[in-house]
Amino acid sequence: xDISNELAxxxxxxxxxxxxxxxxxxxxxLQQGELxxxxxxxxxxxxxxxxxxxxxxxxSIEKANVIHGIGIGAPNGNYYTGTIEYAPNLKxxxxxxxxxxxxxxxxxxxxxxxxxxxxxxxxxxxxxxRGMKDFIMITLGTGVGSGIVANGQLIxxxxxxxxxxxxxxxxxxxxxxxxxxxxxxxxSYASATGLTKTAVELLEKNPETDSLLKSHAGDxxxxxxxxxxxxNDKMAKKVYAYTGKILGQALANFVMFSSPEAxxxxxxLTRAGDMIMKPTREHMEKNLLPIFQNKVKLIFSELxxxxxxxxxxxxxxxxxxxxx
Amino acid sequence: xDISNELAxxxxxxxxxxxxxxxxxxxxxLQQGELxxxxxxxxxxxxxxxxxxxxxxxxSIEKANVIHGIGIGAPNGNYYTGTIEYAPNLKxxxxxxxxxxxxxxxxxxxxxxxxxxxxxxxxxxxxxxRGMKDFIMITLGTGVGSGIVANGQLIxxxxxxxxxxxxxxxxxxxxxxxxxxxxxxxxSYASATGLTKTAVELLEKNPETDSLLKSHAGDxxxxxxxxxxxxNDKMAKKVYAYTGKILGQALANFVMFSSPEAxxxxxxLTRAGDMIMKPTREHMEKNLLPIFQNKVKLIFSELxxxxxxxxxxxxxxxxxxxxx
Numbered sequence: 001x002d003i004s005n006e007l008a009x010x011x012x013x014x015x016x017x018x019x020x021x022x023x024x025x026x027x028x029x030l031q032q033g034e035l036x037x038x039x040x041x042x043x044x045x046x047x048x049x050x051x052x053x054x055x056x057x058x059x060s061i062e063k064a065n066v067i068h069g070i071g072i073g074a075p076n077g078n079y080y081t082g083t084i085e086y087a088p089n090l091k092x093x094x095x096x097x098x099x100x101x102x103x104x105x106x107x108x109x110x111x112x113x114x115x116x117x118x119x120x121x122x123x124x125x126x127x128x129x130r131g132m133k134d135f136i137m138i139t140l141g142t143g144v145g146s147g148i149v150a151n152g153q154l155i156x157x158x159x160x161x162x163x164x165x166x167x168x169x170x171x172x173x174x175x176x177x178x179x180x181x182x183x184x185x186x187x188s189y190a191s192a193t194g195l196t197k198t199a200v201e202l203l204e205k206n207p208e209t210d211s212l213l214k215s216h217a218g219d220x221x222x223x224x225x226x227x228x229x230x231x232n233d234k235m236a237k238k239v240y241a242y243t244g245k246i247l248g249q250a251l252a253n254f255v256m257f258s259s260p261e262a263x264x265x266x267x268x269l270t271r272a273g274d275m276i277m278k279p280t281r282e283h284m285e286k287n288l289l290p291i292f293q294n295k296v297k298l299i300f301s302e303l304x305x306x307x308x309x310x311x312x313x314x315x316x317x318x319x320x321x322x323x324x
Numbered sequence: 325x326d327i328s329n330e331l332a333x334x335x336x337x338x339x340x341x342x343x344x345x346x347x348x349x350x351x352x353x354l355q356q357g358e359l360x361x362x363x364x365x366x367x368x369x370x371x372x373x374x375x376x377x378x379x380x381x382x383x384s385i386e387k388a389n390v391i392h393g394i395g396i397g398a399p400n401g402n403y404y405t406g407t408i409e410y411a412p413n414l415k416x417x418x419x420x421x422x423x424x425x426x427x428x429x430x431x432x433x434x435x436x437x438x439x440x441x442x443x444x445x446x447x448x449x450x451x452x453x454r455g456m457k458d459f460i461m462i463t464l465g466t467g468v469g470s471g472i473v474a475n476g477q478l479i480x481x482x483x484x485x486x487x488x489x490x491x492x493x494x495x496x497x498x499x500x501x502x503x504x505x506x507x508x509x510x511x512s513y514a515s516a517t518g519l520t521k522t523a524v525e526l527l528e529k530n531p532e533t534d535s536l537l538k539s540h541a542g543d544x545x546x547x548x549x550x551x552x553x554x555x556n557d558k559m560a561k562k563v564y565a566y567t568g569k570i571l572g573q574a575l576a577n578f579v580m581f582s583s584p585e586a587x588x589x590x591x592x593l594t595r596a597g598d599m600i601m602k603p604t605r606e607h608m609e610k611n612l613l614p615i616f617q618n619k620v621k622l623i624f625s626e627l628x629x630x631x632x633x634x635x636x637x638x639x640x641x642x643x644x645x646x647x648x
Contacts, residue, residue, distance in 0.1 A: 085615075134482040148581070150479045150486070157474070157583020158458040159619065167613050168577040172495060180613055253492040257472070257581050259481020289491050289504060291409075295483065 005065040009054065010314025011102075012115070013037060013074040015089030020054060021310035022061060025318070027126030029307055031057050043092040043101065051105050058106075069109040070102055071316030073118030073309055078160040082112045088179075111316040115139070115309065117154055117163060119266055119301075120147025121319070122312030128264050128302040135262045136254055137301075138165065140247075140269035144187040150258050166191070170250045189246040192222035192268055199225045199239045211235035222268065229275055240275040247276070248283025255284070255292050266301035266308065329389040333378070334638025335426075336439070337361060337398040339413030344378060345634035346385060349642070351450030353631055355381050367416040367425065375429050382430075393433040394426055395640030397442030397633055402484040406436045412503075435640040439463070439633065441478055441487060443590055443625075444471025445643065446636030452588050452626040459586045460578055461625075462489065464571075464593035468511040474582050490515070494574045513570040516546035516592055523549045523563045535559035546592065553599055564599040571600070572607025579608070579616050590625035590632065 007030070012019045014037060021032035035053055040046035058067060076087040082099030084090065103110035113121070120137035123129040129137070133152040139145040144166030148155040155162045166187035167180060174184025175197065188194050199213055199220050212228040213220065213235050228236035251263055269276055281298050303311055331354070336343045338361060345356035359377055364370035382391060400411040406423025408414065427434035437445070444461035447453040453461070457476040463469040468490030472479040479486045490511035491504060498508025499521065512518050523537055523544050536552040537544065537559050552560035575587055593600055605622050627635055 132482075134486075150474060150481070151477050153475050155474050155479075155582050158456075158585035159583055161615055162458075162474075162581065162583035164580040164583075164613060164616075168580050169573060169611055170496070172573060182611065182613070249493060249496060253577065254581070256488040256492050257486065257578070258479050259483055259486035259488075261482035287493055287506065289488060289506070291485055292488075 006068050007061065007065050008068050008314040008317035009058075009070045009108075010310040010312070010317075011050070011070060011072045012118070012309035012313050013072065013077075013084075013090075013098075014115075014309075015075070018050065019310050020050075021307070021314065022057065022067075023311060023314035027122075027311055027315075029310060031061070032310060033057075038091060041091055043096050043098070046092075047101050047105050050102070054106070067108060069111065069317040069320045070106060071118070071313040071320075072099060072102065072110060072112040073115045073313040073316075074098065074112060075115060077112045077114045077117075079111070079113040079117065079154070079156050080160040082110070084112070109317075109320050111320050113154070113316060114145070114163075115312075116145030117147040117156075118312035118316060119145070119303075119308055120149055120154065120264075120312070121315040122303055122308055123264050123266070123301060124149060125315035125318065126303065126311055127308075128299050129262060132261050134258065134260045135264060136165075136258065136260045137264045137266060138247075138251075139267045140190055140192075140265060141267040142192050144191050148258060148260075150260075155258075165250070165254060168250065168253070170246055170253075186246065186250045190243055190250070190269070195222045195225055195239060195243050195269065196220055198242055199236070202235055202239060206235070209235055213239075226272060229272065237275060240272055241279045243269070244276050244279025245283045248280040248285075249287050251280065251284040251298070252287030252292075255288060255296050259292065260296060262297035262299055264299055264301050266303070267305070270300050330392050331385065331389045332392050332638040332641035333382075333394045333432075334634040334636070334641075335374070335394060335396045336442070336633035336637050337396065337401075337408075337414075337422075338633075339399070342374065343634050344374075345631070345638065346381065346391075347635060347638035351446075351635055351639075353634060355385070356631075356634060357381075362415060365415055367420050367422070370416075371425050371429050374426070378430070391432060393435065393641040393644045394430060395442070395637040395644075396423060396426065396434060396436040397439045397637040397640075398422065398436060399439060401436045401438045401441075403435070403437040403441065403478070403480050404484040406434070408436070433641075433644050435644050437478070437640060438469070438487075439636075440469030441471040441480075442636035442640060443469070443627075443632055444473055444478065444588075444636070445639040446627055446632055447588050447590070447625060448473060449639035449642065450627065450635055451632075452623050453586060456585050458582065459584045459588060460489075460582065461588045461590060462571075462575075463591045464514055464516075464589060465591040466516050468515050472582060472584075474584075479582075489574070489578060492574065492577070494570055494577075510570065510574045514567055514574070514593070519546045519549055519563060519567050519593065520544055522566055523560070526559055526563060526566075530559070533559055537563075550596060553596065561599060564596055565603045567593070568600050568603025569607045572604040572609075573611050575604065575608040575620075575622070576611030576616075579612060579620050583616065584620060586621035586623055588623055588625050590627070591629070594624050 099112040146165035171184035470489035495508035
């Protein structure tokens with residue numbers, strides 16, 4: 001079968017923006033663009049707008065190529081049902097049958113999953129996990145997401161909601177996560193929000209410090225912590241060391257669950273490079289049984305952050321069975 | 325295909341005893357027996373003894389039936405390689421290619437996995453998890469073992485060692501596990517050994533208690549804790565409540581990993597029934613994201629404990645591909 005002219009459309013639905021792209025089997029994005037998600041109170045008018053934006057692109061491409069389908073990544077997207085279910089960051093409430101709506105409108109097969117699962121499929125298809133059958137993708141952004149692949153398949157669970165590793169409890173009775181009400185979950189430490197909180201707590205505990213962090217004390221964010229750490233600020237570096245410690249402890253638990261060949265880290269926090277990687281690796285290894293030690297590849301994503309969501313969504317298309 | 329006369333041999337290798345049985349597709353054990361494992365310093369002489377014991381049984385059965393293969397459950401048994409690797413409770417050290425040795429000796433296909441994975445396959449084939457594609461088996465015995473099934477397959481990991489949930493850290497910096505050196509792992513609380521330790525600790529903290537546990541203070545074990553609890557002893561019941569709390573916290577993390585339809589509990593500790601089930605369920609639910617709450621079936625195994633190991637091992641045989 002000649003696949004050189006097969007293309008997939010990837011759509012990443014975020015709370016503010018929707019990104020789309022047309023992708024080939026090599027993971028090259030041939031065309032891409034954006035539209036606002038939050039402008040549309042009703043999902044129907046959003047889909048009309050998406051169609052009107054994409055239709056000219058599809059028309060121009062269709063002559064020389066075959067569009068195989070549409071892959072969609074969205075918060076709380078369920079692969080089994082094709083529905084977005086109660087996504088807190090979207091205006092459309094309740095259960096939205098987005099895959100069917102898009103498939104009907106475009107007359108193309110469509111597949112949906114959540115953002116982190118899409119990232120995992122993208123990494124497996126085009127990125128650092130190419131050829132791997134067992135790996136875990138951890139996205140370290142505003143929150144902590146995850147996509148788990150075992151036996152070469154996404155672990156979706158009986159209801160499609162598997163892989164919420166950001167909400168596993170690492171420190172029982174620990175830091176309160178305001179969104180979930182859970183205490184001590186990974187996300188309350190190893191996200192951009194968690195990193196900022198760690199910095200604020202350290203400042204509060206050390207009022208006499210001369211850390212650079214102090215200059216923004218009332219209005220600190222993860223970008224500022226990063227900048228201070230790059231200027232070799234001791235306390236800012238401590239923030240990364242602590243974040244890596246918690247993340248490493250969590251990863252050890254994940255390894256003893258599914259014994260992956262690799263854990264792929266992705267997202268804003270990975271920009272800190274070794275500052276986050278070193279303590280993470282150290283504390284992961286420290287908490288592993290000997291049979292797992294020095295075996296798991298802890299690596300950064302190979303996908304460009306701005307493209308990853310589109311690539312991940314598009315990669316779902318190659319998984320769609322042709323009898324759909 | 326007529327499968328009514330297809331049989332499987334299940335062999336469960338423990339540190340002290342080896343149990344074997346001949347099993348049909350309905351999970352009925354037609355013949356069974358035992359031999360000592362620890363009598364044989366060399367694995368070769370053990371396999372000779374096993375062969376001499378089983379051969380007359382096989383001969384007597386073979387006329388009317390087809391023996392499909394041999395399934396083996398063993399500590400540190402690796403499904404991929406068919407080897408037992410550095411099992412601390414066996415006399416045979418290093419890496420033992422037990423599946424190949426048994427297969428060659430009996431001239432039958434053989435498959436190996438660890439005890440907890442075998443239990444999971446047994447439960448899926450004959451027990452409480454029949455028809456389920458996503459569930460987790462937790463064995464609560466001297467230690468804590470686990471077998472994880474997702475998408476209808478055992479999660480084995482890239483190296484065959486997945487599913488060591490007993491060694492995941494639930495209380496960082498918590499109780500020392502003497503066997504592994506890890507602190508706060510599930511096994512150091514939710515095993516027979518852990519239960520006993522909890523009782524000892526509670527007694528030490530409350531020297532003035534009039535608990536029945538005190539009468540055996542120097543020489544307490546999990547059976548005695550159970551007996552005291554059945555006599556409505558307050559402190560003994562507290563031991564179960566605490567054990568269930570830790571177990572429930574751990575299960576919540578497991579649910580957020582693979583979103584199973586059910587968690588099946590098996591082994592000595594489950595004899596305590598509601599005393600362990602109630603706190604476990606309560607603390608599991610408490611630590612779950614709302615999308616997972618009140619969805620997971622938390623159930624006891626349906627396999628008789630004395631038969632489960634043989635059934636589990638035999639069930640591996642039905643998974644053996646006939647082109648082996």
